[in-house]
Amino acid sequence: QSALTQPASVSGSPGQSITISCTGTSSDIGGYKYVSWYQQHPGKAPKLMIYEVSNRPSGVSNRFSGSKSGNTASLTISGLQAEDEADYYCMSYTTSTTRVFGTGTKVTVL
Amino acid sequence: QVQLVQSGVEVRKPGASVKVSCKPSGYTFSSYGISWVRQAPGQGLEWMGWISAYNGNTKYAQNFQGRVTLTRDTSTSTAYLDLRSLRSDDTAVYFCVRDKNYVFDIWGQGSMVTVSS
Numbered sequence: 001q002s003a004l005t006q007p008a009s010v011s012g013s014p015g016q017s018i019t020i021s022c023t024g025t026s027s028d029i030g031g032y033k034y035v036s037w038y039q040q041h042p043g044k045a046p047k048l049m050i051y052e053v054s055n056r057p058s059g060v061s062n063r064f065s066g067s068k069s070g071n072t073a074s075l076t077i078s079g080l081q082a083e084d085e086a087d088y089y090c091m092s093y094t095t096s097t098t099r100v101f102g103t104g105t106k107v108t109v110l
Numbered sequence: 111q112v113q114l115v116q117s118g119v120e121v122r123k124p125g126a127s128v129k130v131s132c133k134p135s136g137y138t139f140s141s142y143g144i145s146w147v148r149q150a151p152g153q154g155l156e157w158m159g160w161i162s163a164y165n166g167n168t169k170y171a172q173n174f175q176g177r178v179t180l181t182r183d184t185s186t187s188t189a190y191l192d193l194r195s196l197r198s199d200d201t202a203v204y205f206c207v208r209d210k211n212y213v214f215d216i217w218g219q220g221s222m223v224t225v226s227s
Contacts, residue, residue, distance in 0.1 A: 036212075099209075
């Protein structure tokens with residue numbers, strides 16, 4: 001199972017919106033609603049930000065939103081803030097009943 | 111408070127084995143599965159496998175088939191990762207995570223495993 005494809009880096013100024021893409025296949029992202037997104041600050045464990053494509057866990061800012069079209073999922077961060085600077089990973093369930101992560105995206109707040 | 115507490119730092123020589131533990135608290139252990147994820151220094155997240163805390167069923171990533179074993183002890187509510195034939199590229203932080211219907215909602219603090227001669 002190959003890793004899902006994400007851009008290596010995305011940047012934006014405070015207050016702007018950015019979108020991170022996550023591309024897979026019909027055997028993972030395209031076939032299921034089980035796409036989730038994780039935020040990881042340096043030296044910390046990842047944190048769940050979005051689950052089942054577009055749902056936010058309690059306590060996660062509504063500036064984070066998720067969507068999916070075909071084999072590509074997206075995470076949008078609106079009103080970018082300094083604290084959003086981190087690595088972001090997508091993850092999907094697969095037809096093999098395994099899970100697969102994306103390659104990861106470093107978000108920089110300019 | 112729901113949390114997963116993992117065992118500490120491990121140092122092993124190439125060819126050896128390592129066993130990492132993960133003890134959840136704050137919820138009924140058998141209600142959810144546990145997945146294991148590793149992260150090599152400066153690298154991304156890699157899913158290794160999943161175990162049902164309810165019946166012990168397992169699923170492994172192809173990259174680790176034959177070299178990793180996931181177990182759980184219901185009497186102590188603890189999950190374990192056993193990795194054999196260690197190589198230098200197994201040096202990583204190993205995370206256990208509560209796998210709630212393919213959603214990783216609670217993460218352990220991570221266990222650093224260093225493989226070096």
